[in-house]
Amino acid sequence: MSFWICATCAVEHAERTDVCAICADERQWVPADGQRWTTLTELADDGCRTSLVELEPDLWGVSSRPGVGIGQQSKLVRTSAGCLLFDPIGFLDGAGVEGILDVGPVVAIVASHPHMYGVQVEWSRALGGVPVLVAEKDREWVARPDPVVQTWSDDVEILPGVTLTQPGGHFPGSTVAHWAQGADGRGVLLSGDTIYANPDRSSVSFMRSFPNRLPLSGAVVERIATSLERFEFDRLYGNFDNVIPERAREIVRWSANRHIGWARGDFDSLT
Numbered sequence: 001m002s003f004w005i006c007a008t009c010a011v012e013h014a015e016r017t018d019v020c021a022i023c024a025d026e027r028q029w030v031p032a033d034g035q036r037w038t039t040l041t042e043l044a045d046d047g048c049r050t051s052l053v054e055l056e057p058d059l060w061g062v063s064s065r066p067g068v069g070i071g072q073q074s075k076l077v078r079t080s081a082g083c084l085l086f087d088p089i090g091f092l093d094g095a096g097v098e099g100i101l102d103v104g105p106v107v108a109i110v111a112s113h114p115h116m117y118g119v120q121v122e123w124s125r126a127l128g129g130v131p132v133l134v135a136e137k138d139r140e141w142v143a144r145p146d147p148v149v150q151t152w153s154d155d156v157e158i159l160p161g162v163t164l165t166q167p168g169g170h171f172p173g174s175t176v177a178h179w180a181q182g183a184d185g186r187g188v189l190l191s192g193d194t195i196y197a198n199p200d201r202s203s204v205s206f207m208r209s210f211p212n213r214l215p216l217s218g219a220v221v222e223r224i225a226t227s228l229e230r231f232e233f234d235r236l237y238g239n240f241d242n243v244i245p246e247r248a249r250e251i252v253r254w255s256a257n258r259h260i261g262w263a264r265g266d267f268d269s270l271t
Ligand SMILES: [Zn+2]
Pocket: 006, 007, 008, 009, 010, 011, 020, 021, 022, 023
């Protein structure tokens, strides 16, 4: 076995360490009974399987059942020039690889932030050695270095109409992907958990840590919301199956204002 998978976050590691650095960080957590490592073989033997589901034309969700680690749903965006695999999961099998290649050739693999690295290098190998793009500001978190890993910064139009940008917040390099052709041409944002699509489907949240409930300042939330105003988008997909189906651009602005108001104390009378 050439690499290990942290059972809690599902990020691949070249070496087993005493504790996974991503989980030991204040934004994640280590289980009470200690660090546990697993492997692709062990996960497959335990019955783990991948599946693809079409979310809308030219967009698929890729997940595993049972979920591995944080249990995200990867997004596969198809364009005429190839596909982007966003937020790769921490498991893969032959059926998942075939299912993705049936959609189209993958041009790049990009995680929104280190919690979503999954088995990104392994996915690259299975999909033909495609580049794995890692935000320069977060490169220290890559635990399985490999020549396929390339760093990037600022904005990158990775495919025609698919732009990667780094509003930051959750991690300094926290990334979203804007897909102009999505939602019937009204635009889609793949937001990772840089912007979290809430269960009410009509608001979003901005946090430094979701599991440990660490807030971001109003200034940072303003920066994130402002940085995305140059994009047109009507729909926003989070990194699970959470989605804001429509009016997402307006909802991001409204939710940012709500967050800033709460952080400033505007609503203290309600507490
Ligand atoms: Zn971990």
